[in-house]
Amino acid sequence: MTKKRDSILHIGFDDTDSLSGSCTTHIATKIIHRISEEVEFLDYPRLIRNNPNVPWKTRGNGAIAFTLGLKNENIENVFSTASQIIEDLHQKDPNTNPGLVAVKNHIPNEIKQFSINALKDVISINKAKAIARKFCSYHFTIGNGRGLIGAIAAIGNNLNPEKEDFSYELLSYRSPEYIGKKRQVSSESVRKMDKQLSPHVFNNIDEESGKILITPAGKDPVLYGIRGETPEVLLEAFDLVHVSEPVESFCIFRTNQGTDQHFNYSDSMIRNFSVYKGEIEVIEKPRILLGGHTIFNASTVKDNKIIDVAAFEPSKKFREVVRKLLPGDRIMAYGGIKYKQEYQKFTIQLEKCEVVHISEQFKEESPFCPNCSKRMISAGKNKGYKCRKCGHKDRNITKLRVPIIRNLTRGLYIPPAQAQRHLVKPFRRYNLSKKDNVNFVENWYKILSKTQ
Numbered sequence: 001m002t003k004k005r006d007s008i009l010h011i012g013f014d015d016t017d018s019l020s021g022s023c024t025t026h027i028a029t030k031i032i033h034r035i036s037e038e039v040e041f042l043d044y045p046r047l048i049r050n051n052p053n054v055p056w057k058t059r060g061n062g063a064i065a066f067t068l069g070l071k072n073e074n075i076e077n078v079f080s081t082a083s084q085i086i087e088d089l090h091q092k093d094p095n096t097n098p099g100l101v102a103v104k105n106h107i108p109n110e111i112k113q114f115s116i117n118a119l120k121d122v123i124s125i126n127k128a129k130a131i132a133r134k135f136c137s138y139h140f141t142i143g144n145g146r147g148l149i150g151a152i153a154a155i156g157n158n159l160n161p162e163k164e165d166f167s168y169e170l171l172s173y174r175s176p177e178y179i180g181k182k183r184q185v186s187s188e189s190v191r192k193m194d195k196q197l198s199p200h201v202f203n204n205i206d207e208e209s210g211k212i213l214i215t216p217a218g219k220d221p222v223l224y225g226i227r228g229e230t231p232e233v234l235l236e237a238f239d240l241v242h243v244s245e246p247v248e249s250f251c252i253f254r255t256n257q258g259t260d261q262h263f264n265y266s267d268s269m270i271r272n273f274s275v276y277k278g279e280i281e282v283i284e285k286p287r288i289l290l291g292g293h294t295i296f297n298a299s300t301v302k303d304n305k306i307i308d309v310a311a312f313e314p315s316k317k318f319r320e321v322v323r324k325l326l327p328g329d330r331i332m333a334y335g336g337i338k339y340k341q342e343y344q345k346f347t348i349q350l351e352k353c354e355v356v357h358i359s360e361q362f363k364e365e366s367p368f369c370p371n372c373s374k375r376m377i378s379a380g381k382n383k384g385y386k387c388r389k390c391g392h393k394d395r396n397i398t399k400l401r402v403p404i405i406r407n408l409t410r411g412l413y414i415p416p417a418q419a420q421r422h423l424v425k426p427f428r429r430y431n432l433s434k435k436d437n438v439n440f441v442e443n444w445y446k447i448l449s450k451t452q
């Protein structure tokens with residue numbers, strides 16, 4: 001489908017959904033369907049996950065961007081079609097504040113920098129509005145316009161294959177009459193698909209609980225989402241997963257999910273709601289809190305700041321590793337920072353960690369008798385030790401300092417898939433070779449049943 005084009009238009013939008021329904025990726029497929037006659041898609045639609053620690057995020061803090069080739073005379077129409085669809089389909093809710101922006105041709109460096117900040121920090125709506133006014137050809141908001149933040153960030157984060165890691169997700173959507181009902185997806189087929197296509201698909205199944213993860217809970221229009229390395233493997237997965245309800249449509253997105261992109265740009269500065277990556281030293285033995293969360297006190301290696309470090313209950317076996325840490329151990333901590341007003345303290349909420357140094361730990365034990373090698377017992381305070389077998393006494397003999405064998409290995413630890421944030425790189429993706437191009441497949445998006 002080669003079309004004549006005079007311009008490239010980058011469109012980004014965010015914050016069209018809420019916990020009670022709708023979904024930004026679904027709105028994306030509606031827009032794609034409506035504008036596909038007028039434009040050429042120069043990239044897959046991108047699903048960009050931003051800083052997961054911002055407190056007002058939509059479910060996964062995910063925004064959408066399109067890179068389109070089109071004729072100049074169609075630009076305005078394409079933008080107004082997109083804004084009309086967002087106006088009509090966004091979740092009408094005071095906490096849903098959609099934003100839509102468009103940039104022509106070259107993406108300014110200010111927008112690229114904005115995208116990097118959005119991965120790891122909190123950005124104000126005013127900052128986003130200023131960028132939109134200055135660098136975007138068009139912008140459109142509803143409510144307070146918070147969605148502008150993700151919208152601009154998605155445009156600037158173009159997942160350039162030469163620089164960035166990326167993955168794909170195929171999202172399929174339900175027929176409207178099924179929304180809210182139980183999803184009819186065969187778990188058995190998902191297990192088979194995962195086994196057959198591993199390691200080129202990921203996070204379909206939770207490795208600890210065996211739970212199927214491709215189907216969301218709740219009332220949104222997503223039937224399931226499959227994550228993987230190439231569009232081809234996702235189309236294969238689509239054929240392997242059996243469903244017993246109509247699939248309205250599907251669409252493949254290119255995404256920063258499973259890439260650690262937020263950690264690649266983060267640092268070891270302590271800022272509320274930011275993404276943290278830095279080495280820390282354990283100060284005290286971890287404590288288990290009510291509800292199963294594990295928490296310990298630590299200091300940052302770089303600047304000796306005292307912080308709490310937490311591994312939450314959903315991270316399951318990951319906590320068992322954290323519980324084995326002892327004072328003097330050092331880990332590379334990867335996570336999000338929250339300031340706790342009541343303790344006036346920052347907490348790093350761990351998303352993964354690498355044990356880099358295991359400290360030597362000792363315990364004290366009674367000495368052995370120099371005559372008969374039996375273990376001696378205390379002869380009283382400051383009176384040394386005596387042997388019960390041969391009667392030998394020694395005032396000056398001291399306790400033995402015995403090294404404790406640490407049941408902990410250096411290396412990387414990641415919570416199970418079920419507890420992972422979208423951006424976190426799972427083990428399965430660690431040994432894959434880097435992708436150096438974006439390969440367009442014919443059927444990257446398809447309407448399967450006419451519904452409206």
Ligand SMILES: [Zn+2]
Pocket residue numbers: 369370371372373374387388389390391392
């Ligand atoms: Zn003895």
